[in-house]
Amino acid sequence: MKQYAIPHYLVKLLELGAYNKFIKISTSFLKDHFEMSQQSCSRIINELYSKEYIKKEIIHGGLNVMVTSKGIDYIIETKEYFNLALTKPGYFEMEGRLFTGLGEGSYYMSKRPYKKAFYRKLKIDPFPGTLNLRLEDEKYEKINFRLSKLKGTYIPGFQDQSRTYGPVKCFKAIIEDEYEGAQMFAIRSHYEKNVIEIISSFHLRKELNINDGDLVKVKVYLNNAFID
Amino acid sequence: MKQYAIPHYLVKLLELGAYNKFIKISTSFLKDHFEMSQQSCSRIINELYSKEYIKKEIIHGGLNVMVTSKGIDYIIETKEYFNLALTKPGYFEMEGRLFTGLGEGSYYMSKRPYKKAFYRKLKIDPFPGTLNLRLEDEKYEKINFRLSKLKGTYIPGFQDQSRTYGPVKCFKAIIEDEYEGAQMFAIRSHYEKNVIEIISSFHLRKELNINDGDLVKVKVYLNNAFID
DNA sequence: ATTACTAGGGAGCGAGTAT
DNA sequence: TATACTCGCTCCCTAGTAA
Numbered sequence: 001m002k003q004y005a006i007p008h009y010l011v012k013l014l015e016l017g018a019y020n021k022f023i024k025i026s027t028s029f030l031k032d033h034f035e036m037s038q039q040s041c042s043r044i045i046n047e048l049y050s051k052e053y054i055k056k057e058i059i060h061g062g063l064n065v066m067v068t069s070k071g072i073d074y075i076i077e078t079k080e081y082f083n084l085a086l087t088k089p090g091y092f093e094m095e096g097r098l099f100t101g102l103g104e105g106s107y108y109m110s111k112r113p114y115k116k117a118f119y120r121k122l123k124i125d126p127f128p129g130t131l132n133l134r135l136e137d138e139k140y141e142k143i144n145f146r147l148s149k150l151k152g153t154y155i156p157g158f159q160d161q162s163r164t165y166g167p168v169k170c171f172k173a174i175i176e177d178e179y180e181g182a183q184m185f186a187i188r189s190h191y192e193k194n195v196i197e198i199i200s201s202f203h204l205r206k207e208l209n210i211n212d213g214d215l216v217k218v219k220v221y222l223n224n225a226f227i228d
Numbered sequence: 229m230k231q232y233a234i235p236h237y238l239v240k241l242l243e244l245g246a247y248n249k250f251i252k253i254s255t256s257f258l259k260d261h262f263e264m265s266q267q268s269c270s271r272i273i274n275e276l277y278s279k280e281y282i283k284k285e286i287i288h289g290g291l292n293v294m295v296t297s298k299g300i301d302y303i304i305e306t307k308e309y310f311n312l313a314l315t316k317p318g319y320f321e322m323e324g325r326l327f328t329g330l331g332e333g334s335y336y337m338s339k340r341p342y343k344k345a346f347y348r349k350l351k352i353d354p355f356p357g358t359l360n361l362r363l364e365d366e367k368y369e370k371i372n373f374r375l376s377k378l379k380g381t382y383i384p385g386f387q388d389q390s391r392t393y394g395p396v397k398c399f400k401a402i403i404e405d406e407y408e409g410a411q412m413f414a415i416r417s418h419y420e421k422n423v424i425e426i427i428s429s430f431h432l433r434k435e436l437n438i439n440d441g442d443l444v445k446v447k448v449y450l451n452n453a454f455i456d
Numbered sequence: 457a458t459t460a461c462t463a464g465g466g467a468g469c470g471a472g473t474a475t
Numbered sequence: 476t477a478t479a480c481t482c483g484c485t486c487c488c489t490a491g492t493a494a
Contacts, residue, residue: 002230002232004232004233007310008232011310011313014317015313015317015318015319015374016450017450019313019314019318026476026477029377032374036470037469038479042480043468061476062476062477064479066484072314075310075313079307080237081239082306085243085247085309086242086307089246089248149260188286254459264489267461267488267490267491270460271488286458286459291458419480434475
């Protein structure tokens with residue numbers, strides 16, 4: 001069954017009362033509720049079961065089913081995903097765990113051409129150091145992937161005596177609902193799909209009193225230009 | 229595209245900012261966001277457009293799209309459908325417009341065997357007259373259809389000198405969040421899929437001060453037995 | 457560079473049926 | 476009665492490509 005259909009079937013089971021308790025059903029009974037054949041209802045129930053969205057007991061003349069808390073969470077997540085887009089369009093939210101990177105970020109951010117461009121285009125006077133967050137939820141990795149495909153604010157690269165510094169692109173962001181900053185992507189360079197890099201005018205580790213391993217919430221705002 | 233997928237695609241467009249304003253996109257740009265091929269994105273955009281969930285303008289080198297208020301409503305409806313099942317499992321909600329039936333309801337309700345059975349099984353001393361509601365939304369017709377397939381509380385039929393009265397089944401209901409009653413289905417008899425019939429101990433037209441043409445909200449509660 | 461048509465392949469659906 | 480398997484058939488998805 002299609003991913004998008006899962007919460008709908010779970011909701012129909014909830015409507016029938018399968019919330020925190022088993023209900024007695026049969027797959028042919030379900031066909032009017034799922035608007036599917038008995039065979040497909042059987043398949044759907046087994047898929048929901050194998051994905052652990054429902055508990056199932058085969059009894060004489062039917063089954064007992066109950067939506068699991070994983071199933072409930074999945075409905076809630078879907079609902080909140082809709083809600084977020086309705087209340088904050090043009091905006092993505094991610095959460096990741098703080099970790100210490102290679103220190104490259106602070107090296108880059110101390111370079112004058114970057115500093116000047118960040119200030120001019122984003123009004124950010126970058127603190128010498130970036131916040132590295134590791135995304136632990138697949139849904140945030142997907143968001144990060146989608147962001148990587150958007151245009152963002154372009155910060156050009158440059159050279160000094162010793163080496164070349166590549167261009168980056170940024171999206172304005174709010175960290176922990178409080179501090180302004182930006183998510184930064186290196187363009188034409190390795191990008192780890194489960195890592196995001198945040199810059200800010202502030203020393204966020206100090207200001208937010210956060211340490212490696214802490215979960216940090218980031219809201220990323222889009223510009224209005226999508227096609228590169 | 230599958231019905232269940234529609235709100236997901238609309239939400240992705242909202243995330244990109246297509247809320248109350250046009251965004252410039254291309255179908256190949258969308259493929260990372262929809263997780264579909266360019267060709268399917270094209271098809272999806274056109275399906276959303278033909279169903280009036282989005283507005284579309286073809287421009288040089290792409291399209292401008294914007295989610296319509298019908299699209300927004302559809303997302304909200306889906307979200308609230310999930311929410312209702314989460315907060316009130318084992319419960320359906322419908323809304324219909326009051327109309328005057330053939331008066332059969334009041335005739336039936338005045339029959340002693342029915343009155344006694346309603347009181348014994350549902351603690352309802354039926355007011356001689358039923359509330360007929362015409363469902364105007366397809367989603368409520370679907371709910372009514374699904375209810376018609378559930379077991380409900382059985383009220384047996386009977387005979388008097390002149391004729392036979394068929395059995396009915398009932399589901400406890402709350403009318404306008406205030407008055408208790410029940411939705412009644414005739415068993416083995418014609419059933420209009422867009423009409424529901426409500427009984428109550430109260431004269432609801434008077435108590436609620438409602439007249440033909442008024443919208444009336446009904447919450448129907450399920451018993452715990454599903455298979456007939 | 458676009459959109460979107462056509463054609464082929466694959467996934468999903470339901471009828472029939474074994475258990 | 477059930478569940479759930481196999482097997483066609485259909486529909487949907489994508490690759491190729493026209494416009």
